[in-house]
Amino acid sequence: MKKRIIYELKGLYRDNLRITGYEFGKGKKSVCIVGTMRGNEVQQLYCCSLLVKKFKQLESDGRISPGHKILIIPSCNPYSINIQKRFWPIDNTDINRMFPGYDLGETTQRIADGVFKEIMDYQYGIQFTSFYMPGEFMPHIRMMDEGYSKIETALKFEMPYVVIRKVRPYDTATLNYNWQVWDTEAFSFYTTSTTTIDRNSAGQSVLSVMKFLSSLGIIKYNHSESDKKSKVVYDTDMVSVQTAKSGIFEPLVKVGDSVREGTPLANIVHPYDGEILETLFAPTEAKVFFMHSDPLTYANTSVVKLI
């Protein structure tokens, strides 16, 4: 293992910002795994820390195939994590909206550029990332509907779901999109949580990455073959259940639950008198894929997504 600083920025009154990478194996740039870009992505940091630990073990056991280099960057944004702020401390910009970056540009453009120069040549890119809305997901691999990444490759993670989503204008400045522009097959990895640590889904993500790399011949890793193949889902096919009222959000089911048509999914409760303002029901037989996690909710909000 080689630990090295990928990018460094001098602070005025704070310690320098250091983006640290862990390299395993030698040879062509095979896989790059990137963790937190935002200051609240604690689960993503945790997953990468487990992967670093796992790769140390694989390397010492000689189980990384010759000719392959793996790079893990647990965090691209220690400054924000350390002050518990989602975006960049001074100007509130999102590093994951700055790719491919610009070395003479603004601070987060420079960070994106510094990181991207190091990671742009990898054959496969995996980013542990988060959704903009607070909530819990069924763990899944997410990819864009247009681009260089292939569904067949995504299936090698053996996660229960592969979600294909439509590219939107703002995606053009994300790491995932730019990786693909530079011919990296890029995949976003969503575990259950973001701001809290979920050990089970973190463990599942480590196992999934092991299966992925093993199937590509990059590592030697024995695991039981699963008969279950990932289900490929298009985000446009998901059923969103929206609130009509604002109030206290009281979930009645959990992520992963199977529900029948008409199953109560959540109540919206009046914040003063406790009366139920609205009950959300499953419009069809489905599985709960996403569930809002804040105690309050606004009207017109997709608080549950079903597949």
Added chain:
Amino acid sequence: MIKTIASVELPVDEVLAIQKRRIAPKGKTKGLKRISVVTGIHGDELEGQYVCYELSRRIEKDFDKLKGIVDIYPAMNPLGIDSITRGIPAFDLDMNRLFPGNIDGNMTEYLAAEIIKDVSGSDLVVDIHASNIFLTEIPQIRINELNEKELVPYAKKANVDFVWIHGASTVLESTFAYSLNSTGTPCLVVEMGVGMRITKEYGNQMVDGIFSLMKELGIWEGDAIIPREPIISSDPDDVSYLNAAVGGLFIQNVRHWETLKTGDLIGQIIDPLSGKVLEDVLSPVDGILFTIREYPIVDEGSLVGRLLRKEAYEK
């Protein structure tokens, strides 16, 4: 007439309402031209607030000269303005990346869609921004190159100092102005002053410009100034960017809109702890400084200024 164009009930005993004021001549308004003045998409940009007030005041003073409809939307992001938040609080989203919105979408998308629905069909929209809390801008209009032909004639009447025609970018397709311009409602984007402050001088200049535009559109029959002739730049090489080479405290040495020569000292980045100068920020070209850093703390890479090269305004 004050009208709520979109509203959403918030979780605890509050309704979020986006309002507009319509000022129109008495009698029938069908067939009259309409100008919409919009501001407050970013909650930390307040320069447009004064423009809305002053525009109303001047119209009312000579109400009989009004021959068309003026719609004033002072607060597209009321929660942001009330909480000194640039984006939409709680969602941490830039409202100007949500358009055209979705009427069936979540709260933020719904609000964006209702705004577009209400403003669409105006003969002209003026969307007033105030840079951000970090930079001061000379009154200027920014135009996407895709809309240059339709918008530059309006921009010339808007009494601004500078018209910056910039390249198209996919990311900008989610802006309010792009959504309107791409669907046939012309929209000018004004940038002036600085976030969290009111620069009365710029506000008055912009109000003069809006009256000039109203006159051009046949909405106003009263007096209007002869608009100043702006510098128009469409070549990306016309603009020189100055980014901090180091983090520190930026101290200005020159004034905004000052003509500079190559090597002139624009400011210094200092370190209050060591008492040392970390960087002399020098003008890399001959030109006019149209953007300057206002918020003193800089990281490496922070924008400290923008210069319009001499060749651009001497063309």
